[in-house]
Amino acid sequence: MEERTTKRRxxxxxxxxxxxxxxxxxxxxxxxxxxxxxxxxxxxxxNLQFAAENEWIADVDSFYSDKPSKLFIEAIEPSxxxxxxxxxxxxxxxxxxxxxxxxxxxxxxxxxxxxxxxxNNISSNAQQRYVNFIEQYPNLASRLPNxxxxxxxxxxxxxxxxxxxxxxxx
Amino acid sequence: MEERTTKRRxxxxxxxxxxxxxxxxxxxxxxxxxxxxxxxxxxxxxNLQFAAENEWIADVDSFYSDKPSKLFIEAIEPSxxxxxxxxxxxxxxxxxxxxxxxxxxxxxxxxxxxxxxxxNNISSNAQQRYVNFIEQYPNLASRLPNxxxxxxxxxxxxxxxxxxxxxxxx
DNA sequence: CGATTCTTTGAAAACAGTCAATCTGTGTGG
DNA sequence: CCACACAGATTGACTGTTTTCAAAGAATCG
Numbered sequence: 001m002e003e004r005t006t007k008r009r010x011x012x013x014x015x016x017x018x019x020x021x022x023x024x025x026x027x028x029x030x031x032x033x034x035x036x037x038x039x040x041x042x043x044x045x046x047n048l049q050f051a052a053e054n055e056w057i058a059d060v061d062s063f064y065s066d067k068p069s070k071l072f073i074e075a076i077e078p079s080x081x082x083x084x085x086x087x088x089x090x091x092x093x094x095x096x097x098x099x100x101x102x103x104x105x106x107x108x109x110x111x112x113x114x115x116x117x118x119x120n121n122i123s124s125n126a127q128q129r130y131v132n133f134i135e136q137y138p139n140l141a142s143r144l145p146n147x148x149x150x151x152x153x154x155x156x157x158x159x160x161x162x163x164x165x166x167x168x169x170x
Numbered sequence: 171m172e173e174r175t176t177k178r179r180x181x182x183x184x185x186x187x188x189x190x191x192x193x194x195x196x197x198x199x200x201x202x203x204x205x206x207x208x209x210x211x212x213x214x215x216x217n218l219q220f221a222a223e224n225e226w227i228a229d230v231d232s233f234y235s236d237k238p239s240k241l242f243i244e245a246i247e248p249s250x251x252x253x254x255x256x257x258x259x260x261x262x263x264x265x266x267x268x269x270x271x272x273x274x275x276x277x278x279x280x281x282x283x284x285x286x287x288x289x290n291n292i293s294s295n296a297q298q299r300y301v302n303f304i305e306q307y308p309n310l311a312s313r314l315p316n317x318x319x320x321x322x323x324x325x326x327x328x329x330x331x332x333x334x335x336x337x338x339x340x
Numbered sequence: 341c342g343a344t345t346c347t348t349t350g351a352a353a354a355c356a357g358t359c360a361a362t363c364t365g366t367g368t369g370g
Numbered sequence: 371c372c373a374c375a376c377a378g379a380t381t382g383a384c385t386g387t388t389t390t391c392a393a394a395g396a397a398t399c400g
Contacts, residue, residue, distance in 0.1 A: 046292050046293045049285075061285075104270075104274060108234060115230075121324060122217075122324025123216045127355095153292070155357085158381085295388090316346075317345085326388075328388095330347095332349085335348075345397085345399090347394105348395075348396090350391105351390100351391095353388105353390075355389080363380070364379070364380090366375105366377085366378095367375095367377095370371100370374105
């Protein structure tokens, strides 16, 4: 297994995926925290996903299709990851059949999580979404800058600040 | 295969899944169109997904966990579906190994689709989301009532109507 | 054809973004 | 270990977006 994977130390703000390049690896976060985001035509960043300890992160679309990615993955903290390339992942799937099931369940869970996020986005206002985020991911909420949370929720940092001051005085 | 699946005719407005019940089936749409939605505490409906011909629909979370669903699935048009229960699906996975791969790819594609929808929700205003919807799903857009599209986009039918009249005069 | 759903419209209110200025904290190099 | 640069957080005034409510007209299922 070790010879099929690579352990890497990643500095704060270092990118492990940049727009325009194919996503060559699935990355497992051993220590630290990452964000995956897109940049729109105005230059605004939008966080699609965070990944902290014991979570996988990759641009699934680009990884399986080999298309150039439209996303960035960047370390928010100094981090350690274990990376695996597609051919090696497929090798492991063949040699450890159980792994297929593990990955199937992982993506099914991520699918359900995303569906709940969509429901949140279309049914709740910004304050409710922020409260839900804190309740659902308390450990992320406490270690992330609010700027990053705002970008994940789809609101401006200024407006998040106003939401927080409203919540504080209640 | 036939003896493991059930073909059903579904009337317009008939439910094939209701909140509080476990989702017992994956349903394959042969003919017609369905929507999956949640109802919040105010009684407002929010469309999570549509499924027309040749698409699968189910509450994935409830189906695999056997938990009571929080969702509804309802026919928007008179429809025909083929349903399969979990035990029979697992039987088919064992007898037709390729089917595992087919389902894996299906859910990976749905995952990517959902991720793009989230990106849309957090990065675009209502007008852009509506235009994107029409471009991405032209055949759905033409057969669905605007009420249902508004509910999918997370806006009110009244505001969608205003968006449409703005687009029309351009 | 009739009942029901869907669509449109308008005015007022609530929600969220923009821009600019200031304040706070903290990572890094010296 | 200190100082400084820089990212992050807050505030306020103003603008823009979306909702709400009510009412009327159009389309469509049965």
